[in-house]
Amino acid sequence: MGKLGCNIDGNLDDTKFSQPMPWIGLYVAAASLAFLISMAADVIQGIRRQLFWFPCKFSSLNATSLTLLAVATKLSVDLNTSMPRRQDQLAKLSSTILICTVMGNSMPSLGTMENSDMFTNIVALGILVITVIVNVCIQLATGVIYVFWGEHVFIMFIMIVLLLLLSFSALTVPNTKQYLELKYNKRHQLALKEGSNETSKPVVDKLRKDLMKYWVMAHTGSPQFVMARSVTCTASGAFCLLSAATLAQAMLRSHFMPWSFKFCSGESDYHWSTTSVLVTQTIAVGIGTVGPACRWFIAINFSSPKRGNKTSRKSFKVENYWIQTLVEMKECPFTLLGIRKRHCRKLAHDAKDHFLNLCIGVQIGIVLISKGIQFISIFFVSWILSCCNCCKGLLKFRFRNAESASESPPNSKLDLGRFVLHLEGEDAMVGMMMKRSCDPTDYWFRMGEKRRPKYLIKLLERSSQEFKGVVEFDSNQVLSLDSEEPPNCWALPVVTLASIAVVLPNISPKLIEELICSVNEGMIYVRLVENNLDTRKELINIRRAAEGVWVRVELYRKWLDVDLHKLSLQAKSPREALEKLSDTAKNNLVEFHKNHTPQCLKHGPSKWPIKVLAANSMYRITQTMLLNRQSRDDQIGEKLFEAVAAMISDILGACLTNLQRFISAKSLSSSIEEREDSVRHAVHILGKAEKILELQQHRALPGLDPHQMASIDEWRSFYMQKPLPLNPSPSESEAASNSIDLYLTID
Structure with missing residues (x-):
């Protein structure tokens, strides 16, 4: 009978029903912890990026957060579990206050939502809020909640107000997005016109100035920032502060004024888990209030009469x-x-x-x-603002000379004021928004400077004036094993040449390691160029082949199934190492064509398996080196390594001539929700690639259209139709003899 849930007398055995309750409480604490982590991540990111209005990236309002919120508020909607102790009653209160905190903290995320998602999320949130309010009212009537009545009534009022603020603020999002997009297009045309008149400036200086304009437009027109600086969001911040203060005073009164409360004796079915829920939710409320409180403070700071704004x-x-x-x-x-x-x-x-x-x-x-x-x-x-202004005045007076030397000229800020996007009624905020919008670009640029690719820059300094390696890595004299060859991408010949450099015998491990580091740094920029500028579908599979090959070369020193390090130790000469690589690649190609019917090959070579594409690239490059045999030289291994490194440098250098176009396109081609992050990424890339862009300025570029510059096949076609110059300078002649002619002699 025990197995059926009845006792010996035949009555329902309910003694085990409450046993899982502590684990349910732990589950509630885990959901609250998830909110704590997400809101803390937004706070940390806002401080790190100097965005003190704290955009919502991790704690936005969506289906996941609403589901977690429903779990985290389980104690608030529990109608029949007794909660006698002080921590039990406080946990009931903290659960309802957590809802207010989440609503106030996630309000800016409305700006990033589509209309349908926003409607669904608001309706779901409304259902949750109404459910919690009804359940709390029932518990107040039945006596499950027997203390903190005034606090619960006040928090329910705040919940209704915050729900109204969220719902009616959401109605403005579509129109403000449309209005700001129109203003952005006008300012964008103005920025392009001004940029076209500054062709004499160095590339890096011009890009920095353009990106600063685009950042001001992207930041001040960001839907999240527009929502965060609205008066309704300011009001929600004030209500969040009130709800957090309500929890704080309830906890302080219950601990330091115990005579004003009379708690019941006994223990809740949740046992020890109630304390974990209370502690987690209290910390979550504290951290989650940082964002709304800062938005509230910044908004009233903008509108303060001390700023010259008249009410x-x-x-x-x-x-x-x-x-x-x-x-x-x-x-x-x-x-x-x-x-x-x-x-x-x-x-x-x-x-x-x-x-x-x-x-x-x-x-x-x-x-x-x-x-x-x-x-x-x-x-x-x-009075707080007055104290802050006095402190700032003292600091400015003390460090006036240092600040005047570091700040940008006021005229530049006045010029950038034309690119601030603002709504009706925000005219007084333009100056403050512009000031706060200009500073982060310098910060991200400096962060990029600290992460410059030093190995890649050192490699690019060895590239030839006309990037001759773009043509010379693959000769037309090599007989094809197929009637049609796959197109080239920038990455695959680079990783193939790097594999060849690793397999060459008697090369210093330090040189190989530096070359691998250089290629690894260069591949980051090659991916940016290929994924954003040359988006042909037939190259997708070929780029996958390059990625697959490079992972194994970098981590394991293997090309497909060939152990490059082992082969370099076994090979007696560079020629033997190349022949083994060439034979392995040829065998892969022959086996592929042997096992596949013409019907399977009708989709073209770009659809070949990635191993076959890698083998085809290796076969053609190694055969190019083996066919060009001219003389003997005992030091040919080291010279061949230098020649391979020079070809890699030329291919990477030619590819990275597109960086300027990528940085410009990155700041323009994104939607209004993603534009701010795109410009930030572009500034960071510019800081990292500053030296690379300066090197590329002194190179001879082919006369190709901008979209053709992103394709290695277009470069090869141009140079094959128009031979490279025959009268290089003495230094270039010496470099060419070391990097091209000598690598053709293999023994």
């Missing part, structure tokens, strides 16, 4: 973009295909108009209340 009736004006969506919905006809009677259709239209009028009134009220909260907050925090 007037215009400050309480409701701008058009707040109600534009609702007005457009009201003006749109209400199509009712299923209703034929004119009277019923009229009633439906009237109901729609009355409902939207109500929504417009609520929206206006929310905006006015939010502006009122901001206005009141200024007076409460004005």
Whole structure:
């Protein structure tokens, strides 16, 4: 009978029902910990990037976070489990306050959502909030929650207000995105026009100035930043602070004023897990309040009279973009295909108009209340702002000379003010936004400078003036094993030549290691160029082949199944090593063509397996070296290594002539939600590649269109039709003899 859930008397045995409760509490603590980590990650990233309005990247409002929030608030909706102790009642309160914190912290994430996702998330959040409020009310009535009544009522009010702020703020997102996109296009044309008039400037200086303009536009037009600086988000920050203060005072009163509370004796079914839930959620509330509090403080700092902003009736004006969506919905006809009677259709239209009028009134009220909260907050925090301004004045007076030397000229900031994107009513914030938007570009540029590819730069300094290695790594004299050859990409010949360099005998391990490091650094930029500028579909499989080969060469010193290090020790001469590589590659190609019918090969060579593509590249390059035999030389191994390194340098150098175009395209070709990160990435790449761009300025480039410059086959076709110059300088002649002619002599 025990197995059926009944005791000896035949009654239901419910003694085991409460046994899993501590583990359920631990599950709730784990969900709360996930929120803590995500919000802490956003705080750390905001501080690290000097974005003190703290964009939501990890703690955004989505299906995952809503599911975790439902789990984390399990104690709030538990109707029948007794919670007698102090930590039990505080855990009930902390669960409801966590909802307020999550709503206030994730409000800027509305700017990154599509309309359908935003509607779904708001509805789901509304259902969760209403469920929690109803359950808390039931517990207040039944006595499950018997202390902190005032705190619970106040938090439920804040939850409703925050839900309204989120819902009605979401209505403005589509219109603000559209408006800012139009302003961005106009400023973008202005930036391009100014950039075209500065062709005499060095490449790096011109790119830095352009990227600073694009950063100001991308940052001030970022939907998250627009939402974060809105008055409704400012109000949500104030309410988040109030909710966190409510939890703090409840905990302090319960610990230091125990006589004001009378807790029940006994123990909850959750046992020890309640304490873990309370501790985790308290820390999560504290960390999650950092973002909303900073947004609130920065917003009132912008609007402070100490900044020269005067409070007037215009400050309480409701701008058009707040109600534009609702007005457009009201003006749109209400199509009712299923209703034929004119009277019923009229009633439906009237109901729609009355409902939207109500929504417009609520929206206006929310905006006015939010502006009122901001206005009141200024007076409460004005003494703190006065102290901060005094401290800043003292610091500026003390370090005036140092700051004047490090800051950029004021004229540049005034010029950049034209590229600040702002909404109606934000004119007073332009100066402050511009100042905060210009500084990060210098920071990211310096971060890029610290991570410069030193091995790659050293290798590129050896490249020839006309990048001759682009043509000479693969000769037309090599007989093809197939009627059609696959197209070339930049990466595959580089990794193939690097494999050959590793297999050459009697080469210093230090030289090989430096070359591997150089190619590894260069492959990062090759991927950027290939994935963003040369996006032909037939090259996708070939690039995969290059990636697959390079991973094994770098980590294991293997090309396919050939141990390059072992082969270099066994080979008696460079020629023997090359012949073994060539034979292995040829065998792979022959076996592939033997086992595949013509029907399987009809898709073209670009669809070959990656091992076959790698073998084809190895066969052609090794055969090119073996066919060009001229004389004997005992030191040919070292000279061949130098020649291979020179060819790698030429191919990488030719590829990286596209970096300037990539950096410019990276800052322009993204959507409004991703534009800020794209410009940040472009600035970082510019800092890393500054020396590379300076080296490329002094190279002779082929007369190709910009889109042709991204293709190695276009380079090869151009040089094959137009022979390379025959009158190089003496230094170039010596380099060419060392890097080209001598590697052709193999013994």
